[in-house]
Amino acid sequence: MHTLRMLSLAAIGLAFTSVALAAPIQPFSTAALKAAQAAGEPVLVDAYASWCPTCRKQAPTIDAMAKDPAFAKLVILRLDYDNQTAEKSALGITQQSTLIAYHGAKEVGRTVGITDPEQIKSLAQSALQ
Structure with a gap:
């Protein structure tokens, strides 16, 4: 019984450790990007619109990366495509479902409309390198 209790506590501890290592998706702001x-830091900007079917297909992969310890160092900023018009213009975003990867201040990748999880993860990995 004692062993079972200890294993249960260890499993709970690991679960909390995994959550602690994950980085939540943050709302986009120019200040957050510049900081x-x-x-x-590696950054992924996600130009998201709630009405966009492509954005909705991308979201589960991006949400999963935010919880994945392999992407714990990645800062994910979700830009509101409909309401952050000045910000999207400053970044050269002309379409919703645009993903931009930065390593520090350097843009290392940009895609529009990709929904394949492996391609999205590959773009994010380019920011981590």
């Missing part, structure tokens, strides 16, 4: 870039 992450100045710190040399």
